[in-house]
Amino acid sequence: MPSFDVPEGDPFGPHNLPYGVFSRSGSDSGARTVGVRLGDQVLDAGAAARALASPYASLLSRPTLGPLLAAGRTTWSDVRRALTTWVTVPSHRETIAPFLHPLSSVALHLPFEVADYVDFYASENHARNVGRIFRPDATEPLTPNWKHLPIGYHGRSGTVVVSGTDVARPSGQRKSPTDPAPVFGPSVRLDIEAEVGFVVGVPSPMGSPVPLSSFREHVFGLCLLNDWSARDLQSWEYVPLGPFLGKSFATSVSAWITPLDALDEARVSPPERTHPLLPYLDDSAEDPYGYDLRISVAVNGHVVSEPPFSTMYWTAAQQLAHLTVNGASLRTGDLYASGTVSGPAPDQRGSLLELTWNGRDPLALPTGERAFLEDGDEVTLTAWAPGPHGTRVGLGEVRGRVRPAG
Numbered sequence: 001m002p003s004f005d006v007p008e009g010d011p012f013g014p015h016n017l018p019y020g021v022f023s024r025s026g027s028d029s030g031a032r033t034v035g036v037r038l039g040d041q042v043l044d045a046g047a048a049a050r051a052l053a054s055p056y057a058s059l060l061s062r063p064t065l066g067p068l069l070a071a072g073r074t075t076w077s078d079v080r081r082a083l084t085t086w087v088t089v090p091s092h093r094e095t096i097a098p099f100l101h102p103l104s105s106v107a108l109h110l111p112f113e114v115a116d117y118v119d120f121y122a123s124e125n126h127a128r129n130v131g132r133i134f135r136p137d138a139t140e141p142l143t144p145n146w147k148h149l150p151i152g153y154h155g156r157s158g159t160v161v162v163s164g165t166d167v168a169r170p171s172g173q174r175k176s177p178t179d180p181a182p183v184f185g186p187s188v189r190l191d192i193e194a195e196v197g198f199v200v201g202v203p204s205p206m207g208s209p210v211p212l213s214s215f216r217e218h219v220f221g222l223c224l225l226n227d228w229s230a231r232d233l234q235s236w237e238y239v240p241l242g243p244f245l246g247k248s249f250a251t252s253v254s255a256w257i258t259p260l261d262a263l264d265e266a267r268v269s270p271p272e273r274t275h276p277l278l279p280y281l282d283d284s285a286e287d288p289y290g291y292d293l294r295i296s297v298a299v300n301g302h303v304v305s306e307p308p309f310s311t312m313y314w315t316a317a318q319q320l321a322h323l324t325v326n327g328a329s330l331r332t333g334d335l336y337a338s339g340t341v342s343g344p345a346p347d348q349r350g351s352l353l354e355l356t357w358n359g360r361d362p363l364a365l366p367t368g369e370r371a372f373l374e375d376g377d378e379v380t381l382t383a384w385a386p387g388p389h390g391t392r393v394g395l396g397e398v399r400g401r402v403r404p405a406g
């Protein structure tokens, strides 16, 4: 499917079309509006829709993706079909051209107001590694509930930031087993977690669990997510209620939300289930909701890991079913993260905690040895998935630089 000015094989070609929110400096007072990425350009979707007298002009001329997210699956598909036509049919070329802006000329913003934020723990490899590191005396690294429910915790939606935002090193309490008392200060074990975030569009009322089969009716799309984690704060505070200040200071998401519709070719079956599941989580008769996303983690431009999302034990559909099975409602803009993505191989681990085995085996980077992050370090997550006809579907990157503690 040819398109205007996008090289053949570009992972952001017309088969992808992720959504974001952008503004142009020096124009229209820098107003925010919905953009769709095409190659290394952004289409002002609202302006294009108005020029083409599209019925979606109002939905796309907003400073946030919220209204589009809330509109539901039929509208999501119709808008995507319309956009595909606009960027591929030659007769639209002249109309569309003035509304395409180079990515380098725009500012990208957090694309939707994050309602509730939940983080899961769905990688068996990650859970086993962290269990061994945090609870070395336990005979079994997985807790007895791990294969029966997707473990999660509630995070802090107000500190979700868009890619490119600096992250200040957090301060807090820490106490290693050999310290006589806790001390306060900047974290000395600042880490990342390579994850995928799922964005809820259509709300659900309290008292109505969302079954596995309704996943696509509620979830609009996904993005890369970095769950910054202060391991020293976390390991002292987490007993018995789970992560708190060690993770709530910042969570970075990509500026681009990839619609699930762009990822149909990437759907795969999750790993074989080793324990029978209760009916609300039993996906053996459902469409497969694993995704073959190939993630790459770079520190200061040097790739340190390539976590495969296809290895995740719990799927996003199971996580949504579990999240609502007690009658909890969903709101437009709810964000839930997959949990750290770690594959079975040592160079597929999604955190420095695992890659360096809690600092024991530092990484040798061209910019110096690293156990955990130093001030000034920049972490970048990228990913792609198989698309139609041998293409690649690129996910928007998540980038963040560590600032010294304030």
Ligand SMILES: O=C(O)/C=C/C(=O)CC(=O)CC(=O)O
Binding pocket: 119, 120, 121, 122, 123, 126, 130, 131, 134, 193, 195, 227, 229, 238, 243, 338, 339, 340
């Ligand atoms: O097992 C623990 O005590 C802690 C686990 C984590 O830090 C992981 C977490 O945030 C969930 C995840 O990303 O998988």
Ligand SMILES: [Ca+2]
Binding pocket: 119, 120, 193, 195, 227, 339, 340
């Ligand atoms: Ca996490």
Ligand SMILES: [Mg+2]
Binding pocket: 155, 226, 227, 228, 229, 247, 248, 249, 250, 251
């Ligand atoms: Mg976090």
